[in-house]
Amino acid sequence: MRERPVPLSPGALARQGVDRVLLDAVIALVREAGCLIAAEVVRPGGPRGAGDKAEIDGEVEVMLHQGLTKLLPCDFVGEETGVQLTGHHYCWVVDPNDGTRDFLQGHLGSAISVGLLRECVPVLGVVYAPMTERGADCVAWTEGMPHLLRNGALIVQNVAQGGLAEGAQVFVSLAARARPTQNAELCAPATFYAMPSVAYRLARVAAGDGIAAVSLYAVSPHDVVAGHALLRAGGGGLWNEQGQALGYATPATFNQPVGYCFGGGEIACQELMRRPWQIVLADRA
Missing domain, CATH: 3.30.540.10 (Fructose-1,6-Bisphosphatase, subunit A, domain 1)
Structure with missing residues (x-):
């Protein structure tokens, strides 16, 4: 060991x-x-x-x-x-x-x-x-x-600071595999890549593998603090669905309410949060 x-x-x-x-x-x-x-x-x-x-x-x-x-x-x-x-x-x-x-x-x-x-x-x-x-x-x-x-x-990799573009990847939850057409439209002209763990999605964006990471499930600070630190290293951040930058009121609570969470460069995340993500949640129950 x-x-x-x-x-x-x-x-x-x-x-x-x-x-x-x-x-x-x-x-x-x-x-x-x-x-x-x-x-x-x-x-x-x-x-x-x-x-x-x-x-x-x-x-x-x-x-x-x-x-x-x-x-x-x-x-x-x-x-x-x-x-x-x-x-x-x-x-x-x-x-x-x-x-x-x-x-x-x-x-x-x-x-x-x-x-x-x-x-x-x-x-x-x-x-x-x-x-x-x-x-x-x-x-x-x-x-x-x-x-x-x-x-x-x-x-040597900074968080991508541009908008959505062809060839870029947006990391989303594994549930996206059940709604491929809708997720493709929501991430266009970038492509979506479905994977577990919002923490690992954020880490891969910080490392330059993708342009943004999305969570449509309620997250808690324990899910994202480590990934948030990694994003900070390259000039990225976290935002909620209202476009408000996320931080921590206490180590266990966010400074803003969080329904959806977007992490990466600000321009790409702002583009994504304006998209109608509720269409992929219609059958989620």
């Missing part, structure tokens, strides 16, 4: 440079957690759970909660283990397996999402999809780094 990262004392953090040292330790911890998810996929009888609940999610979050708060003791918001807020300047925000429903149905692309807020601003993000069609994929960044890290390599 991969070694666990060594807890970092405040003095060590100050001497070594907190940002990159902490990021590397978080990546190591998240990759270890990803091994648990990958093992669950090949478990005899398949992954445990049903609907939107998988047993591995809770197990991974407990591991991450323990490991992250040893690396940097501060507040914590998790999908599975709840909210622990004391007013600390920093807060970990975690989704242990974003895309659980699709994961339990055997689809690749669920992702571990670990973000760090400093006074409600995303300053670190790690999104790790341990099993995708392209293999394991880890996108990471911390404030102060000029570029993202993808699978250990620096990538």
